[in-house]
Amino acid sequence: MADPVNTLRAAAIAPSLGGEAEVRDWLALLKPRVMTLVVFTGAIGIVIAPVRLHPVLAAIAVLCIAVAAGAAGAINMWFDRDIDAVMRRTRGRPIPAGRIAPGEALGFGVGLAVASVVLMGLATNVVAALVLAISIAFYVFVYTMWLKRRTPQNIVIGGAAGAFPPVIGWAAATGSIDVLPLLLFALVFFWTPPHFWALSLYAHDDYARAGVPMLPVTHGARHTRIQILIYTVLLLPVSVAPWALGYLGPVYGISALVLGLGFLVFALRVLADKQDATGRSLTNDAPARATFKFSLLYLAVLFAAAAVDRLIG
């Protein structure tokens, strides 16, 4: 007997013939909302580096990070077109909606990925281009193709893909990799699980319908709430480390402490949310939604604080 999830996925992608795309559909393939945070953290990596990169080259480096993130997003949409088609949140995307053919999306993504790496190498240095290429490959092969459909740890390990930008930015400016960008890598790495699990708590039905083994689907909402709290606790010392080890100053350090304690409060609210016997929220996941929004603010403010610290220090 056919797997009902696979049957649903196959039926949903049948109309994807392409040919009706508008410019905005091609832009949508680049996942512009995800790109925003990637660009920001990459730019901060350049700003906090001890070597000043020429503004034109810095702008090109940031553009390369943005295009590479978009390219990885386009390839991700090509590979995930079957599950995107059955998830309410993603079924309007250009491929499952039939506005862009899968092959066109793949070619678009691969072309942009190659172009971004080559341009990064020409504008800055080989190290930055290499790390950029690794970040694309990690997102496409490790997260999208390997982990996402196989394990609830998908976003824990796969989250590393989103942690590369500050390292790339630093490498673009200096031509090397140092302790500080690796600490910022660790910061984004530990930030990703509570960020995504907060989303997956209220997108649970979507992931279950698509057969994606997100933590709330495989281990239940209650276990996910506990994991969100654990990773938020782990995030606090990781976020403070750049200050404690003397790489960044008090503006960053105090911001990390205050924001980290704030994040903990949000995580505790998620844990204490009114739940049924299975741990499903009785408040329409209001605390989880608030935590997801706060996590975005958390990362943006913390990286901005790092830049301020370096600029005034």
Next chain:
Amino acid sequence: MRGAVTMDEKHYTPEQAAEFRRRRRGGNIAIFFTLLAVCVIFFAMTVVKMGQH
């Protein structure tokens, strides 16, 4: 060329053909600006790189 008709367009109603042309024009303009941006990027990068040596 505005009057050009593609294989697909032969099966379109006048409204669909107009919509098809509108989208194709949008795509062409986007490609133009993308190529222009690439030229500007490489020009600026070359000027900066030459100035550094």
